[in-house]
Amino acid sequence: MSRLKLSTSSWSNQTAFIMAATGSAVGLGNLWKFPYITGENGGGAFVIVYLLCVLFIGLPVLMAEITLGRRGGANPPQALLNLALETKSSKWWWLLGLNGLIAGCLILSFYTVIAGWGIAYFFESLSGDFIDISAKSVGERFSNLIASPWELALWHTLAMVFTVYVVSKGVKSGLERAINIMMPGLFVILLILLGYAASSAAFAESFHFLFYPDFSKLTWDGVLVAMGHAFFTLSIGMGAMMVYGSYLSKEYSIPKAGLWIAGIDTLVALMAGLVIFSVVFANHLQPGSGPGLLFQTLPVAFGKMSGGWFFGTLFFALVILAALSSAISLIEPAVSWFEQNWGIKRQKASLLIGSTTWVMGIGTILSFNEWKDFHLIGNRTIFESLDFLTTNIMLPLGGLLMALFVAWVMTQAQRDDEMSLASPWKDLYRNVLKYITPLAILIVFLYNLL
Numbered sequence: 325m326s327r328l329k330l331s332t333s334s335w336s337n338q339t340a341f342i343m344a345a346t347g348s349a350v351g352l353g354n355l356w357k358f359p360y361i362t363g364e365n366g367g368g369a370f371v372i373v374y375l376l377c378v379l380f381i382g383l384p385v386l387m388a389e390i391t392l393g394r395r396g397g398a399n400p401p402q403a404l405l406n407l408a409l410e411t412k413s414s415k416w417w418w419l420l421g422l423n424g425l426i427a428g429c430l431i432l433s434f435y436t437v438i439a440g441w442g443i444a445y446f447f448e449s450l451s452g453d454f455i456d457i458s459a460k461s462v463g464e465r466f467s468n469l470i471a472s473p474w475e476l477a478l479w480h481t482l483a484m485v486f487t488v489y490v491v492s493k494g495v496k497s498g499l500e501r502a503i504n505i506m507m508p509g510l511f512v513i514l515l516i517l518l519g520y521a522a523s524s525a526a527f528a529e530s531f532h533f534l535f536y537p538d539f540s541k542l543t544w545d546g547v548l549v550a551m552g553h554a555f556f557t558l559s560i561g562m563g564a565m566m567v568y569g570s571y572l573s574k575e576y577s578i579p580k581a582g583l584w585i586a587g588i589d590t591l592v593a594l595m596a597g598l599v600i601f602s603v604v605f606a607n608h609l610q611p612g613s614g615p616g617l618l619f620q621t622l623p624v625a626f627g628k629m630s631g632g633w634f635f636g637t638l639f640f641a642l643v644i645l646a647a648l649s650s651a652i653s654l655i656e657p658a659v660s661w662f663e664q665n666w667g668i669k670r671q672k673a674s675l676l677i678g679s680t681t682w683v684m685g686i687g688t689i690l691s692f693n694e695w696k697d698f699h700l701i702g703n704r705t706i707f708e709s710l711d712f713l714t715t716n717i718m719l720p721l722g723g724l725l726m727a728l729f730v731a732w733v734m735t736q737a738q739r740d741d742e743m744s745l746a747s748p749w750k751d752l753y754r755n756v757l758k759y760i761t762p763l764a765i766l767i768v769f770l771y772n773l774l
Protein backbone atom coordinates (compact mmCIF):
# COMPACT_ATOMS: atom_id res chain seq x y z
CA MET A 325 0.00 0.00 0.00
CA SER A 326 1.50 3.26 -1.01
CA ARG A 327 0.77 6.86 -1.58
CA LEU A 328 -1.30 7.76 -4.61
CA LYS A 329 -2.69 11.12 -5.62
CA LEU A 330 -5.54 10.03 -7.77
CA SER A 331 -8.31 12.58 -7.98
CA THR A 332 -7.67 14.69 -11.03
CA SER A 333 -10.98 16.13 -12.17
CA SER A 334 -11.54 19.49 -10.48
CA TRP A 335 -14.61 21.64 -10.06
CA SER A 336 -14.66 24.51 -12.50
CA ASN A 337 -14.85 27.08 -9.68
CA GLN A 338 -15.71 27.45 -6.03
CA THR A 339 -19.39 28.00 -6.66
CA ALA A 340 -19.53 24.69 -8.51
CA PHE A 341 -18.07 22.92 -5.48
CA ILE A 342 -20.45 24.63 -3.07
CA MET A 343 -23.35 23.82 -5.36
CA ALA A 344 -22.40 20.15 -5.57
CA ALA A 345 -21.74 19.85 -1.85
CA THR A 346 -24.99 21.65 -1.07
CA GLY A 347 -26.70 19.38 -3.58
CA SER A 348 -25.39 16.45 -1.57
CA ALA A 349 -26.46 17.96 1.73
CA VAL A 350 -29.91 19.18 0.75
CA GLY A 351 -32.07 16.19 0.05
CA LEU A 352 -34.65 13.87 1.52
CA GLY A 353 -32.99 14.47 4.88
CA ASN A 354 -34.33 18.03 4.89
CA LEU A 355 -37.67 17.62 3.18
CA TRP A 356 -38.75 14.17 4.27
CA LYS A 357 -36.73 13.12 7.32
CA PHE A 358 -36.27 16.26 9.40
CA PRO A 359 -40.02 16.99 9.66
CA TYR A 360 -41.02 13.44 10.57
CA ILE A 361 -38.33 12.83 13.19
CA THR A 362 -39.11 16.25 14.66
CA GLY A 363 -42.76 15.22 14.83
CA GLU A 364 -41.88 11.90 16.43
CA ASN A 365 -39.66 13.54 19.01
CA GLY A 366 -42.01 16.24 20.19
CA GLY A 367 -40.84 19.38 18.33
CA GLY A 368 -38.97 22.36 19.82
CA ALA A 369 -36.59 20.69 22.27
CA PHE A 370 -35.53 18.20 19.61
CA VAL A 371 -34.99 21.03 17.13
CA ILE A 372 -32.74 22.89 19.58
CA VAL A 373 -30.61 19.83 20.20
CA TYR A 374 -30.40 19.27 16.46
CA LEU A 375 -29.30 22.88 15.87
CA LEU A 376 -26.66 22.60 18.61
CA CYS A 377 -25.41 19.38 17.03
CA VAL A 378 -25.13 21.08 13.63
CA LEU A 379 -23.14 23.93 15.15
CA PHE A 380 -20.79 22.08 17.49
CA ILE A 381 -20.51 18.71 15.77
CA GLY A 382 -21.73 19.00 12.19
CA LEU A 383 -19.97 22.15 11.06
CA PRO A 384 -16.56 21.27 12.58
CA VAL A 385 -16.69 17.74 11.18
CA LEU A 386 -17.81 19.02 7.79
CA MET A 387 -14.77 21.29 7.60
CA ALA A 388 -12.52 18.47 8.83
CA GLU A 389 -13.88 16.05 6.27
CA ILE A 390 -13.39 18.42 3.32
CA THR A 391 -9.86 19.04 4.60
CA LEU A 392 -9.12 15.31 4.69
CA GLY A 393 -10.42 14.92 1.17
CA ARG A 394 -8.48 17.77 -0.31
CA ARG A 395 -5.21 16.96 1.42
CA GLY A 396 -5.66 13.23 0.88
CA GLY A 397 -6.37 13.89 -2.77
CA ALA A 398 -8.15 10.63 -3.52
CA ASN A 399 -11.16 8.43 -2.71
CA PRO A 400 -11.76 7.98 1.06
CA PRO A 401 -9.75 4.80 1.82
CA GLN A 402 -6.84 5.99 -0.31
CA ALA A 403 -7.06 9.57 0.96
CA LEU A 404 -6.79 8.32 4.54
CA LEU A 405 -3.90 6.04 3.63
CA ASN A 406 -2.13 8.99 2.00
CA LEU A 407 -2.69 11.08 5.11
CA ALA A 408 -1.56 8.28 7.39
CA LEU A 409 1.69 8.07 5.42
CA GLU A 410 2.10 11.85 5.45
CA THR A 411 1.63 12.00 9.22
CA LYS A 412 3.52 8.73 9.84
CA SER A 413 0.57 7.22 11.65
CA SER A 414 -1.09 3.82 11.36
CA LYS A 415 -2.04 2.59 7.91
CA TRP A 416 -5.22 1.16 9.41
CA TRP A 417 -6.83 4.57 9.07
CA TRP A 418 -7.86 3.45 5.60
CA LEU A 419 -10.57 1.37 7.26
CA LEU A 420 -12.29 4.60 8.24
CA GLY A 421 -12.69 5.20 4.53
CA LEU A 422 -14.09 1.72 4.03
CA ASN A 423 -16.64 2.28 6.81
CA GLY A 424 -17.86 5.26 4.83
CA LEU A 425 -18.22 3.39 1.55
CA ILE A 426 -20.28 0.71 3.24
CA ALA A 427 -22.44 3.27 5.07
CA GLY A 428 -23.01 5.09 1.78
CA CYS A 429 -24.31 1.96 0.05
CA LEU A 430 -26.49 1.00 3.01
CA ILE A 431 -28.04 4.49 3.09
CA LEU A 432 -28.50 4.51 -0.67
CA SER A 433 -30.41 1.22 -0.48
CA PHE A 434 -33.27 2.88 1.39
CA TYR A 435 -32.72 6.38 0.01
CA THR A 436 -33.76 5.36 -3.52
CA VAL A 437 -36.87 3.67 -2.12
CA ILE A 438 -38.00 6.95 -0.55
CA ALA A 439 -36.91 8.91 -3.64
CA GLY A 440 -39.19 6.47 -5.46
CA TRP A 441 -42.14 7.69 -3.38
CA GLY A 442 -41.28 11.15 -4.68
CA ILE A 443 -41.37 9.89 -8.27
CA ALA A 444 -44.75 8.25 -7.69
CA TYR A 445 -46.10 11.49 -6.21
CA PHE A 446 -44.73 13.51 -9.10
CA PHE A 447 -46.84 11.48 -11.52
CA GLU A 448 -49.90 11.60 -9.29
CA SER A 449 -49.64 15.34 -8.99
CA LEU A 450 -49.08 15.71 -12.73
CA SER A 451 -52.22 13.76 -13.50
CA GLY A 452 -54.28 16.11 -11.34
CA ASP A 453 -55.08 13.54 -8.66
CA PHE A 454 -54.38 15.92 -5.81
CA ILE A 455 -56.78 18.69 -6.81
CA ASP A 456 -59.23 19.30 -3.93
CA ILE A 457 -58.15 16.09 -2.27
CA SER A 458 -59.01 15.54 1.41
CA ALA A 459 -56.46 14.70 4.09
CA LYS A 460 -58.18 11.37 4.53
CA SER A 461 -57.83 10.27 0.93
CA VAL A 462 -54.22 11.45 0.78
CA GLY A 463 -53.58 9.17 3.75
CA GLU A 464 -55.31 6.27 2.01
CA ARG A 465 -53.33 6.80 -1.17
CA PHE A 466 -50.09 6.74 0.77
CA SER A 467 -51.07 3.53 2.58
CA ASN A 468 -51.92 1.92 -0.74
CA LEU A 469 -48.60 2.92 -2.21
CA ILE A 470 -46.48 1.46 0.55
CA ALA A 471 -48.65 -1.65 0.71
CA SER A 472 -47.66 -2.59 -2.83
CA PRO A 473 -44.17 -4.11 -3.13
CA TRP A 474 -44.32 -4.19 -6.92
CA GLU A 475 -45.15 -0.56 -7.26
CA LEU A 476 -42.46 0.42 -4.76
CA ALA A 477 -39.97 -1.74 -6.62
CA LEU A 478 -40.80 0.00 -9.87
CA TRP A 479 -40.13 3.48 -8.48
CA HIS A 480 -37.08 2.28 -6.55
CA THR A 481 -35.68 0.90 -9.81
CA LEU A 482 -36.26 4.17 -11.62
CA ALA A 483 -34.52 6.14 -8.86
CA MET A 484 -31.54 3.77 -8.91
CA VAL A 485 -31.24 3.87 -12.70
CA PHE A 486 -31.17 7.69 -12.63
CA THR A 487 -28.47 7.64 -9.95
CA VAL A 488 -26.26 5.14 -11.72
CA TYR A 489 -26.69 6.99 -15.00
CA VAL A 490 -25.58 10.36 -13.59
CA VAL A 491 -22.66 8.89 -11.65
CA SER A 492 -21.41 6.90 -14.61
CA LYS A 493 -21.16 10.16 -16.56
CA GLY A 494 -18.42 11.42 -14.24
CA VAL A 495 -17.82 14.50 -12.16
CA LYS A 496 -18.18 17.48 -14.43
CA SER A 497 -20.64 16.62 -17.12
CA GLY A 498 -22.92 14.63 -14.85
CA LEU A 499 -23.05 16.31 -11.49
CA GLU A 500 -22.63 20.02 -11.99
CA ARG A 501 -25.23 20.73 -14.61
CA ALA A 502 -28.35 19.34 -12.96
CA ILE A 503 -27.60 20.86 -9.58
CA ASN A 504 -27.18 24.39 -10.88
CA ILE A 505 -30.82 24.52 -11.87
CA MET A 506 -32.19 22.52 -8.99
CA MET A 507 -30.97 24.40 -5.93
CA PRO A 508 -32.43 27.83 -6.72
CA GLY A 509 -35.64 26.21 -7.94
CA LEU A 510 -36.11 24.32 -4.71
CA PHE A 511 -35.52 27.43 -2.69
CA VAL A 512 -38.07 29.48 -4.62
CA ILE A 513 -40.79 26.88 -4.37
CA LEU A 514 -40.19 26.49 -0.63
CA LEU A 515 -40.59 30.25 -0.31
CA ILE A 516 -43.91 30.07 -2.14
CA LEU A 517 -45.06 27.25 0.12
CA LEU A 518 -43.90 29.20 3.15
CA GLY A 519 -45.95 32.18 2.00
CA TYR A 520 -48.97 29.93 1.68
CA ALA A 521 -48.36 28.41 5.12
CA ALA A 522 -47.80 31.80 6.73
CA SER A 523 -51.22 32.95 5.57
CA SER A 524 -52.93 29.91 7.06
CA ALA A 525 -54.39 29.90 10.55
CA ALA A 526 -52.20 27.02 11.70
CA PHE A 527 -48.90 28.78 11.02
CA ALA A 528 -48.56 30.11 14.57
CA GLU A 529 -49.09 26.63 15.95
CA SER A 530 -46.52 25.22 13.55
CA PHE A 531 -44.02 27.90 14.58
CA HIS A 532 -44.70 27.21 18.23
CA PHE A 533 -44.27 23.47 17.75
CA LEU A 534 -40.88 23.91 16.07
CA PHE A 535 -39.35 26.67 18.15
CA TYR A 536 -40.79 26.51 21.66
CA PRO A 537 -38.96 23.74 23.48
CA ASP A 538 -40.68 21.42 25.91
CA PHE A 539 -37.77 19.47 27.34
CA SER A 540 -40.02 17.00 29.08
CA LYS A 541 -40.69 15.53 25.62
CA LEU A 542 -37.02 14.89 24.91
CA THR A 543 -35.44 11.50 25.61
CA TRP A 544 -31.81 10.34 25.29
CA ASP A 545 -32.95 8.34 22.35
CA GLY A 546 -34.23 11.58 20.81
CA VAL A 547 -30.85 13.22 21.44
CA LEU A 548 -29.13 10.38 19.57
CA VAL A 549 -31.58 10.78 16.69
CA ALA A 550 -30.92 14.54 16.61
CA MET A 551 -27.16 14.01 16.59
CA GLY A 552 -27.35 11.28 13.95
CA HIS A 553 -29.48 13.54 11.83
CA ALA A 554 -26.88 16.32 11.99
CA PHE A 555 -24.51 13.88 10.28
CA PHE A 556 -27.07 12.56 7.85
CA THR A 557 -28.35 15.93 6.76
CA LEU A 558 -24.87 17.39 6.19
CA SER A 559 -23.70 14.24 4.35
CA ILE A 560 -20.79 13.83 6.74
CA GLY A 561 -19.05 10.91 8.39
CA MET A 562 -19.09 8.64 5.34
CA GLY A 563 -16.77 10.20 2.78
CA ALA A 564 -19.16 12.01 0.44
CA MET A 565 -17.75 15.39 1.44
CA MET A 566 -14.28 13.85 1.43
CA VAL A 567 -14.58 12.78 -2.22
CA TYR A 568 -16.04 16.13 -3.20
CA GLY A 569 -13.20 17.78 -1.29
CA SER A 570 -10.68 15.72 -3.22
CA TYR A 571 -11.88 17.42 -6.40
CA LEU A 572 -11.46 20.86 -4.81
CA SER A 573 -8.40 22.85 -5.71
CA LYS A 574 -6.10 24.44 -3.21
CA GLU A 575 -7.05 28.11 -3.26
CA TYR A 576 -10.64 27.70 -2.09
CA SER A 577 -11.64 28.46 1.48
CA ILE A 578 -12.88 25.40 3.33
CA PRO A 579 -14.38 27.26 6.35
CA LYS A 580 -16.38 29.52 4.04
CA ALA A 581 -17.65 26.56 2.06
CA GLY A 582 -18.59 24.77 5.28
CA LEU A 583 -20.60 27.74 6.53
CA TRP A 584 -22.52 28.01 3.27
CA ILE A 585 -23.32 24.33 3.10
CA ALA A 586 -24.45 24.03 6.72
CA GLY A 587 -26.37 27.32 6.56
CA ILE A 588 -28.37 26.49 3.44
CA ASP A 589 -29.04 22.94 4.61
CA THR A 590 -30.40 24.12 7.95
CA LEU A 591 -32.52 26.82 6.35
CA VAL A 592 -34.12 24.38 3.93
CA ALA A 593 -34.93 21.94 6.75
CA LEU A 594 -36.55 24.61 8.91
CA MET A 595 -38.57 25.95 5.98
CA ALA A 596 -39.80 22.46 5.13
CA GLY A 597 -40.69 21.88 8.77
CA LEU A 598 -42.67 25.10 9.07
CA VAL A 599 -44.65 24.33 5.93
CA ILE A 600 -45.39 20.72 6.77
CA PHE A 601 -46.48 21.34 10.35
CA SER A 602 -48.80 24.13 9.21
CA VAL A 603 -50.59 21.54 7.08
CA VAL A 604 -50.48 19.01 9.91
CA PHE A 605 -52.16 21.34 12.39
CA ALA A 606 -54.61 22.86 9.90
CA ASN A 607 -55.92 19.38 9.10
CA HIS A 608 -55.72 17.87 12.59
CA LEU A 609 -53.16 15.29 11.50
CA GLN A 610 -50.63 13.57 13.79
CA PRO A 611 -47.15 15.20 13.95
CA GLY A 612 -45.68 11.84 14.95
CA SER A 613 -47.11 9.77 12.13
CA GLY A 614 -43.69 8.68 10.87
CA PRO A 615 -41.95 8.40 7.48
CA GLY A 616 -45.14 9.14 5.57
CA LEU A 617 -45.51 12.64 7.03
CA LEU A 618 -44.35 14.68 4.01
CA PHE A 619 -46.39 12.50 1.67
CA GLN A 620 -49.54 12.68 3.77
CA THR A 621 -49.50 16.45 4.25
CA LEU A 622 -48.25 18.46 1.28
CA PRO A 623 -50.70 17.04 -1.29
CA VAL A 624 -53.51 18.40 0.89
CA ALA A 625 -51.99 21.88 0.76
CA PHE A 626 -51.38 21.69 -2.99
CA GLY A 627 -54.93 20.48 -3.49
CA LYS A 628 -56.31 23.59 -1.83
CA MET A 629 -54.03 26.38 -3.01
CA SER A 630 -54.50 28.22 -6.27
CA GLY A 631 -51.99 27.03 -8.82
CA GLY A 632 -51.62 23.94 -6.66
CA TRP A 633 -51.40 21.54 -9.60
CA PHE A 634 -48.46 23.47 -11.00
CA PHE A 635 -46.65 24.03 -7.70
CA GLY A 636 -47.28 20.50 -6.53
CA THR A 637 -45.90 18.93 -9.66
CA LEU A 638 -42.92 21.26 -9.62
CA PHE A 639 -42.33 20.53 -5.95
CA PHE A 640 -42.19 16.77 -6.41
CA ALA A 641 -39.95 17.23 -9.44
CA LEU A 642 -37.60 19.17 -7.18
CA VAL A 643 -37.82 16.53 -4.46
CA ILE A 644 -36.66 14.01 -7.04
CA LEU A 645 -33.76 16.23 -8.12
CA ALA A 646 -32.76 16.99 -4.54
CA ALA A 647 -32.80 13.27 -3.75
CA LEU A 648 -30.85 12.48 -6.89
CA SER A 649 -28.09 14.99 -6.17
CA SER A 650 -27.71 13.41 -2.72
CA ALA A 651 -27.92 9.85 -4.04
CA ILE A 652 -25.01 10.43 -6.42
CA SER A 653 -22.88 11.57 -3.52
CA LEU A 654 -23.81 8.45 -1.55
CA ILE A 655 -22.43 6.19 -4.26
CA GLU A 656 -19.51 8.38 -5.40
CA PRO A 657 -17.06 7.34 -2.62
CA ALA A 658 -17.42 3.67 -3.57
CA VAL A 659 -17.32 4.36 -7.30
CA SER A 660 -14.17 6.45 -7.07
CA TRP A 661 -12.51 3.77 -4.94
CA PHE A 662 -13.28 1.06 -7.51
CA GLU A 663 -12.17 3.37 -10.28
CA GLN A 664 -8.98 4.68 -8.74
CA ASN A 665 -7.74 1.69 -6.76
CA TRP A 666 -9.05 -1.27 -8.68
CA GLY A 667 -8.89 0.08 -12.21
CA ILE A 668 -12.56 -0.66 -12.83
CA LYS A 669 -14.14 1.74 -15.31
CA ARG A 670 -16.51 4.31 -13.87
CA GLN A 671 -19.48 2.99 -15.85
CA LYS A 672 -18.87 -0.57 -14.77
CA ALA A 673 -18.24 0.39 -11.14
CA SER A 674 -21.45 2.42 -10.91
CA LEU A 675 -23.45 -0.39 -12.44
CA LEU A 676 -21.93 -2.97 -10.11
CA ILE A 677 -22.47 -0.97 -6.92
CA GLY A 678 -25.86 0.31 -8.07
CA SER A 679 -27.23 -3.16 -8.75
CA THR A 680 -25.94 -4.59 -5.46
CA THR A 681 -27.49 -1.69 -3.60
CA TRP A 682 -30.71 -2.09 -5.59
CA VAL A 683 -31.02 -5.67 -4.34
CA MET A 684 -30.51 -4.54 -0.74
CA GLY A 685 -33.28 -2.00 -1.27
CA ILE A 686 -35.77 -4.84 -1.64
CA GLY A 687 -35.42 -5.37 2.12
CA THR A 688 -36.58 -1.84 2.79
CA ILE A 689 -39.47 -2.17 0.35
CA LEU A 690 -40.73 -5.33 2.00
CA SER A 691 -40.33 -3.84 5.47
CA PHE A 692 -43.28 -1.56 4.66
CA ASN A 693 -45.59 -4.44 3.77
CA GLU A 694 -44.85 -8.19 3.62
CA TRP A 695 -42.09 -8.09 6.25
CA LYS A 696 -43.64 -5.36 8.38
CA ASP A 697 -43.39 -7.50 11.51
CA PHE A 698 -39.88 -8.76 10.92
CA HIS A 699 -37.42 -7.10 13.28
CA LEU A 700 -33.70 -6.85 12.64
CA ILE A 701 -32.08 -4.64 15.31
CA GLY A 702 -34.13 -4.53 18.51
CA ASN A 703 -37.75 -3.92 17.58
CA ARG A 704 -36.88 -2.16 14.34
CA THR A 705 -38.00 -3.19 10.86
CA ILE A 706 -35.39 -3.62 8.14
CA PHE A 707 -35.79 0.00 7.03
CA GLU A 708 -35.62 1.26 10.61
CA SER A 709 -32.60 -0.92 11.33
CA LEU A 710 -30.67 0.32 8.29
CA ASP A 711 -31.53 3.89 9.18
CA PHE A 712 -30.51 3.38 12.81
CA LEU A 713 -27.27 1.56 12.04
CA THR A 714 -26.08 4.09 9.47
CA THR A 715 -27.41 7.41 10.76
CA ASN A 716 -27.03 6.88 14.47
CA ILE A 717 -23.96 4.64 14.60
CA MET A 718 -21.80 4.54 11.46
CA LEU A 719 -21.92 8.23 10.53
CA PRO A 720 -21.25 9.59 14.05
CA LEU A 721 -18.47 7.02 14.51
CA GLY A 722 -16.95 7.96 11.16
CA GLY A 723 -17.25 11.64 11.98
CA LEU A 724 -15.70 11.14 15.41
CA LEU A 725 -12.65 9.46 13.90
CA MET A 726 -12.34 12.15 11.21
CA ALA A 727 -12.42 14.86 13.88
CA LEU A 728 -9.81 12.99 15.91
CA PHE A 729 -7.56 12.62 12.88
CA VAL A 730 -7.64 16.27 11.90
CA ALA A 731 -7.40 17.53 15.49
CA TRP A 732 -4.90 15.10 16.99
CA VAL A 733 -2.97 13.39 14.22
CA MET A 734 -2.45 16.24 11.78
CA THR A 735 -0.12 19.03 12.84
CA GLN A 736 -1.11 22.66 13.21
CA ALA A 737 1.08 23.46 10.21
CA GLN A 738 -0.80 20.95 8.08
CA ARG A 739 -4.15 22.31 9.26
CA ASP A 740 -3.03 25.88 8.59
CA ASP A 741 -1.91 24.89 5.15
CA GLU A 742 -5.45 23.73 4.32
CA MET A 743 -7.61 26.12 6.29
CA SER A 744 -5.79 29.41 6.87
CA LEU A 745 -8.23 30.62 9.53
CA ALA A 746 -7.63 34.05 11.06
CA SER A 747 -6.34 34.23 14.61
CA PRO A 748 -9.25 33.90 17.08
CA TRP A 749 -11.08 31.43 14.82
CA LYS A 750 -8.06 29.22 14.39
CA ASP A 751 -7.79 28.43 18.11
CA LEU A 752 -11.53 28.22 18.52
CA TYR A 753 -11.81 25.72 15.71
CA ARG A 754 -8.90 23.61 16.94
CA ASN A 755 -10.26 23.44 20.46
CA VAL A 756 -13.81 22.65 19.41
CA LEU A 757 -12.58 19.89 17.11
CA LYS A 758 -10.14 18.55 19.69
CA TYR A 759 -12.40 18.48 22.74
CA ILE A 760 -15.99 19.58 22.32
CA THR A 761 -16.94 17.65 19.19
CA PRO A 762 -15.48 14.27 20.22
CA LEU A 763 -16.73 14.56 23.80
CA ALA A 764 -20.22 15.49 22.70
CA ILE A 765 -20.40 12.50 20.36
CA LEU A 766 -19.05 10.15 23.03
CA ILE A 767 -21.46 11.41 25.68
CA VAL A 768 -24.46 10.87 23.44
CA PHE A 769 -23.21 7.37 22.59
CA LEU A 770 -22.60 6.50 26.22
CA TYR A 771 -25.97 7.71 27.46
CA ASN A 772 -27.66 5.56 24.88
CA LEU A 773 -25.70 2.49 25.81
CA LEU A 774 -26.54 2.85 29.49
Ligand code: PHE
Nearest residue numbers: 349351352353354556557559
Ligand atom coordinates in the same frame (compact mmCIF):
# COMPACT_ATOMS: atom_id res chain seq x y z
N1 PHE B 1 -27.53 14.73 3.24
C1 PHE B 1 -28.46 13.97 2.47
C2 PHE B 1 -29.88 14.42 2.82
O1 PHE B 1 -30.09 15.18 3.70
C3 PHE B 1 -28.32 12.50 2.65
C4 PHE B 1 -26.91 12.01 2.58
C5 PHE B 1 -26.32 11.41 3.68
C6 PHE B 1 -26.17 12.18 1.42
C7 PHE B 1 -25.01 11.00 3.65
C8 PHE B 1 -24.84 11.77 1.37
C9 PHE B 1 -24.27 11.20 2.48
O2 PHE B 1 -30.81 13.98 2.22
Ligand code: NA
Nearest residue numbers: 349350353557
Ligand atom coordinates in the same frame (compact mmCIF):
# COMPACT_ATOMS: atom_id res chain seq x y z
NA1 NA C 1 -29.59 17.47 4.30
